[in-house]
Amino acid sequence: MKHSDPKKLLMARAASQDHFRTPRIASPFQPRIEALMQTEEWYDWAGYKAPLSLWDEELEYFAIRSQAALFDISPMVKYRIEGPDAEAFLNRVTLRDVRKLKPGRVHYTAWCNDEGHVLDDGTLFRLTSDRFRLCSQERHLPWLLDSGIGFDVNIIEETKSIAALALQGPASFAVLRDAGFNGVDALKIFDLAEFEHDGENVTISRTGFTGDLGYELFVDQKLALSLWDRLWQVGEQRGLRAIGYAALNRARLEAGLIVANSDFITAEHAIRADRVRMPDEIGLGFMIDMEKPHFNGRRAIQQARANGGLRHVLVGLEIEGNIPAEHAIVYHQGKREIGLVSAAIWSPMAKRNIALASLERPYGDTITGDLWVEIYAMRELRYQKLMKRAKVVPRPFIKLDRRTANPPADF
Amino acid sequence: MTSFDAIVIGGGHNGLVAAATLGKTGRKVLVLEADGETGGAARTEEFTPGFRTSSVAHLINRLHPEVIKSLELQKHGLKLDTSPLMPTTVLSAKGAPLTLIGAYGEGLLGASKPEQEAWSGLRSQLFRYAGILKPLLARRPPDLSGMSFAETSAMAMTGISLRRLGKEDMRDFLRMLLMNVADVLDEHIEDDRLKGLLAFDATLGSHLGPRSPTSLLGLYYRLAGEIGGKPGAQVHPVGGTGAVVRAIELAAEQAGVAIRSNVPVARIIIENGRAVGAVLESGEEIRAKTVVSAISPRTTFLNLVGTREIDTGFVRRINNIRVNGDAAKLHLALDRTPQFSGLRTPELNGRLVIAPSVNHVERAFNPSKYGEFSPKPVMEITLPSLLDPSLAPEGACSLSAVVQYAPYALKEGWTTGKPKFLKAILAQLEAHAPGIGKSILHAELLTPLDIEQRYRMPGGHWHHGELQADQMLMSRPVFGAEGYDTPVDGLYLASSGSHPGGGVSGVPGLNAARRIIARKG
Numbered sequence: 025m026k027h028s029d030p031k032k033l034l035m036a037r038a039a040s041q042d043h044f045r046t047p048r049i050a051s052p053f054q055p056r057i058e059a060l061m062q063t064e065e066w067y068d069w070a071g072y073k074a075p076l077s078l079w080d081e082e083l084e085y086f087a088i089r090s091q092a093a094l095f096d097i098s099p100m101v102k103y104r105i106e107g108p109d110a111e112a113f114l115n116r117v118t119l120r121d122v123r124k125l126k127p128g129r130v131h132y133t134a135w136c137n138d139e140g141h142v143l144d145d146g147t148l149f150r151l152t153s154d155r156f157r158l159c160s161q162e163r164h165l166p167w168l169l170d171s172g173i174g175f176d177v178n179i180i181e182e183t184k185s186i187a188a189l190a191l192q193g194p195a196s197f198a199v200l201r202d203a204g205f206n207g208v209d210a211l212k213i214f215d216l217a218e219f220e221h222d223g224e225n226v227t228i229s230r231t232g233f234t235g236d237l238g239y240e241l242f243v244d245q246k247l248a249l250s251l252w253d254r255l256w257q258v259g260e261q262r263g264l265r266a267i268g269y270a271a272l273n274r275a276r277l278e279a280g281l282i283v284a285n286s287d288f289i290t291a292e293h294a295i296r297a298d299r300v301r302m303p304d305e306i307g308l309g310f311m312i313d314m315e316k317p318h319f320n321g322r323r324a325i326q327q328a329r330a331n332g333g334l335r336h337v338l339v340g341l342e343i344e345g346n347i348p349a350e351h352a353i354v355y356h357q358g359k360r361e362i363g364l365v366s367a368a369i370w371s372p373m374a375k376r377n378i379a380l381a382s383l384e385r386p387y388g389d390t391i392t393g394d395l396w397v398e399i400y401a402m403r404e405l406r407y408q409k410l411m412k413r414a415k416v417v418p419r420p421f422i423k424l425d426r427r428t429a430n431p432p433a434d435f
Numbered sequence: 436m437t438s439f440d441a442i443v444i445g446g447g448h449n450g451l452v453a454a455a456t457l458g459k460t461g462r463k464v465l466v467l468e469a470d471g472e473t474g475g476a477a478r479t480e481e482f483t484p485g486f487r488t489s490s491v492a493h494l495i496n497r498l499h500p501e502v503i504k505s506l507e508l509q510k511h512g513l514k515l516d517t518s519p520l521m522p523t524t525v526l527s528a529k530g531a532p533l534t535l536i537g538a539y540g541e542g543l544l545g546a547s548k549p550e551q552e553a554w555s556g557l558r559s560q561l562f563r564y565a566g567i568l569k570p571l572l573a574r575r576p577p578d579l580s581g582m583s584f585a586e587t588s589a590m591a592m593t594g595i596s597l598r599r600l601g602k603e604d605m606r607d608f609l610r611m612l613l614m615n616v617a618d619v620l621d622e623h624i625e626d627d628r629l630k631g632l633l634a635f636d637a638t639l640g641s642h643l644g645p646r647s648p649t650s651l652l653g654l655y656y657r658l659a660g661e662i663g664g665k666p667g668a669q670v671h672p673v674g675g676t677g678a679v680v681r682a683i684e685l686a687a688e689q690a691g692v693a694i695r696s697n698v699p700v701a702r703i704i705i706e707n708g709r710a711v712g713a714v715l716e717s718g719e720e721i722r723a724k725t726v727v728s729a730i731s732p733r734t735t736f737l738n739l740v741g742t743r744e745i746d747t748g749f750v751r752r753i754n755n756i757r758v759n760g761d762a763a764k765l766h767l768a769l770d771r772t773p774q775f776s777g778l779r780t781p782e783l784n785g786r787l788v789i790a791p792s793v794n795h796v797e798r799a800f801n802p803s804k805y806g807e808f809s810p811k812p813v814m815e816i817t818l819p820s821l822l823d824p825s826l827a828p829e830g831a832c833s834l835s836a837v838v839q840y841a842p843y844a845l846k847e848g849w850t851t852g853k854p855k856f857l858k859a860i861l862a863q864l865e866a867h868a869p870g871i872g873k874s875i876l877h878a879e880l881l882t883p884l885d886i887e888q889r890y891r892m893p894g895g896h897w898h899h900g901e902l903q904a905d906q907m908l909m910s911r912p913v914f915g916a917e918g919y920d921t922p923v924d925g926l927y928l929a930s931s932g933s934h935p936g937g938g939v940s941g942v943p944g945l946n947a948a949r950r951i952i953a954r955k956g
């Protein structure tokens with residue numbers, strides 16, 4: 025064998041493997057987002073370079089609530105699950121009864137490990153009777169594949185190959201209609217349907233993470249830019265804006281929605297034994313269907329329910345004043361530490377100071393009075409310690425009729 | 436539709452022990468056996484006209500005294516003749532053989548004086564250490580749930596009664612626990628033949644060579660067995676292994692147990708997370724309060740229960756159980772008694788082992804890692820008809836041998852591999868018993884694949900799953916089913932795949948039944 029010059033070899037190798045120069049993956053919409061990006065505020069979403077905000081977090085939030093907002097959800101983890109046993113497979117993996125999910129419908133669900141601890145929450149799209157799409161925060165391929173042992177099912181990771189957009193806000197329907205997606209008006213909340221785009225299909229569902237009127241669009245990544253342009257062209261007159269995660273995060277909190285590894289720690293991420301959570305401990309108990317066939321974690325959940333094994337509860341809080349209580353400690357009677365706030369904002373829509381908090385039962389469960397949060401407000405290099413009264417309130421914090429109105433309102 | 440208190444799937448010896456133990460409490464018990472007869476891998480069958488043999492397991496060395504006592508097996512015809520005890524002879528193609536007499540070498544014939552002394556020291560040490568593990572290998576594995584680490588280790592310490600040892604012995608016990616057998620032997624003895632035998636016994640029935648880490652555990656497991664109160668003893672029962680199972684079966688029948696053969700179970704019925712019965716391949720449905728599965732844990736969960744009724748993490752663990760066997764079984768019908776160089780009647784009535792050195796065993800093991808059989812296999816041989824003339828026609832002789840290594844997943848496939856492997860085995864035999872080849876009337880070789888197909892043991896595995904450190908005690912068959920009860924309410928495991936493991940001991944069956952009784956199942 026002839027030995028080449030090691031320096032040359034090194035250079036050749038560096039040239040052929042330059043992934044380390046861009047450690048974060050670019051979304052299929054990256055050229056459009058980069059073009060609109062003014063603040064250069066990026067964050068890491070599951071390995072992707074994603075915008076935290078593009079021009080003004082505050083105004084981006086208001087685009088969701090009073091115009092139309094376009095948010096790139098391509099980094100969301102997506103699996104296509106298909107085959108004769110797809111329904112049975114998903115019924116075994118997830119908490120809700122998938123038999124009740126009709127083709128053309130979407131539901132919000134979650135899944136657990138054997139110990140009944142939540143691995144993730146996500147949305148399940150039933151494309152046809154034996155084809156599904158499961159979207160989630162974390163990656164789960166090994167878990168899904170092992171769950172597939174004994175099922176006639178095919179599980180395909182499609183995070184990279186499918187581009188996706190969330191189009192949210194009161195004008196979102198109008199944008200879609202103007203863009204020529206005829207028949208979108210027929211979609212009720214949690215419906216999905218296929219529409220034509222560039223000779224191929226785009227799946228549009230009336231879903232979202234904002235508690236507002238909104239849609240999500242899924243296409244093959246090669247059609248990503250043309251889909252963006254199709255919306256953008258007609259969006260001008262409707263006040264369509266591209267937004268980043270910070271704005272979305274406000275909207276989702278108003279809607280009372282939780283985020284994995286933010287409001288609770290997923291079972292595979294938790295290092296400390298007491299950080300894992302059962303569905304009942306993070307407000308997802310409603311998903312559990314003990315009448316349906318066996319599902320992962322069923323035994324453990326049943327036991328915990330019977331033996332008082334549910335130690336925590338996730339609640340919505342309304343806090344006096346207007347200073348967001350992010351990561352504040354929650355007290356009972358001002359002295360006994362009972363939990364932590366995981367997300368908090370001053371809600372412009374609710375005109376209230378709202379928060380999500382994880383509390384130790386019985387607080388937040390049977391004892392809900394005399395709760396306090398301790399807010400540390402940084403004021404010119406000094407913390408101002410505020411003890412504020414908090415009360416447990418139902419979620420969502422806001423309810424917008426336009427989210428579910430049929431037909432969807434024109435704006 | 437009939438209903439039972441308990442149905443036992445699988446009429447192997449463990450299934451029968453479990454059934455008999457449950458039957459004795461007054462429970463209405465039914466055993467469902469797929470095959471035409473009971474016994475599983477422990478039975479006596481005719482392999483060619485006039486010749487009968489113990490078809491898989493051929494030596495009894497660990498049938499547990501608790502099983503014999505609680506089921507009154509002697510009353511039901513069990514005969515384990517221990518006078519004289521079967522010796523073990525290590526054959527040598529060139530030199531002189533070496534014979535261990537009494538219970539696993541109480542005496543050593545054919546070795547030098549210093550070697551005899553060294554062996555006597557090592558032997559007592561090995562038995563002392565195996566004795567520490569013995570209680571642990573008899574009862575239910577320690578329960579780890581809800582216990583702190585400190586508590587657990589404290590319990591494990593008392594459990595294995597370490598405190599009975601002196602300080603130095605305790606240190607050495609712990610030092611050696613996970614060692615390989617070859618290194619231990621090198622520390623104590625020199626005789627290649629003796630080392631070869633111990634290396635063979637330590638690795639028999641497992642996918643390990645003597646130099647594989649933890650291989651010493653296999654030897655402890657072997658030495659933790661006893662017969663007639665003598666640790667390490669072995670016997671060839673009159674009537675073959677099938678006669679032992681027959682005694683257990685009689686005990687079961689006496690206890691009111693109903694036994695049906697030719698009824699393969701297709702499915703365990705689960706309703707609302709609870710096992711409530713079984714469906715036969717014929718479609719017949721049988722209901723019971725408790726279902727005991729005395730077949731492989733892997734088959735139990737992946738096929739009979741089905742992955743839909745259990746959690747993914749558990750399926751993962753079950754699916755990862757290593758079950759590929761390496762032991763084959765050879766049966767020869769011979770027209771006369773073979774002549775092994777340098778052996779006389781007492782030795783021929785014993786166990787004959789071809790494993791001349793540690794290196795030989797290790798070299799035999801090596802190819803199995805790559806899906807190839809040993810070109811020079813190691814084996815243990817018995818001549819059953821010498822001990823029980825009813826097993827062969829007059830003047831003729833039968834030979835039964837367990838041969839390693841024959842990897843279940845042979846790369847070239849057993850269709851073409853089998854005749855080649857048989858040739859390799861016969862060449863080994865010929866080297867030690869010149870002329871034996873010409874006296875063969877019929878040869879039957881059972882590869883692990885044959886054993887799987889005939890006896891429904893996945894992978895043809897001795898223990899229904901490797902018996903190595905990671906698949907022992909609380910991890911046998913897997914965490915979550917280690918105490919005979921399982922994640923499925925009302926479903927219990929009772930085969931060799933459960934703690935403590937395989938061999939004709941009856942312990943898994945007994946422990947499972949006791950667990951069911953304790954839980955009022």
Ligand SMILES: Cc1cc2nc3c(=O)[nH]c(=O)nc-3n(C[C@H](O)[C@H](O)[C@H](O)COP(=O)(O)OP(=O)(O)OC[C@H]3O[C@@H](n4cnc5c(N)ncnc54)[C@H](O)[C@@H]3O)c2cc1C
Binds near residue numbers: 936
């Ligand atoms: C080559 C070889 C040599 C061996 N030599 C010895 C030896 O000399 N000494 C010794 O002590 N041990 C020996 N063993 C180990 C010993 O044979 C086994 O560990 C022991 O027989 C296992 O007993 P069991 O009752 O647990 O299971 P099995 O004997 O496997 O019994 C299981 C029973 O269940 C039945 N069954 C399976 N599936 C179904 C179904 N779906 N429905 C109904 N019934 C079903 C089977 O037909 C079988 O009868 C040897 C093993 C091998 C492979």
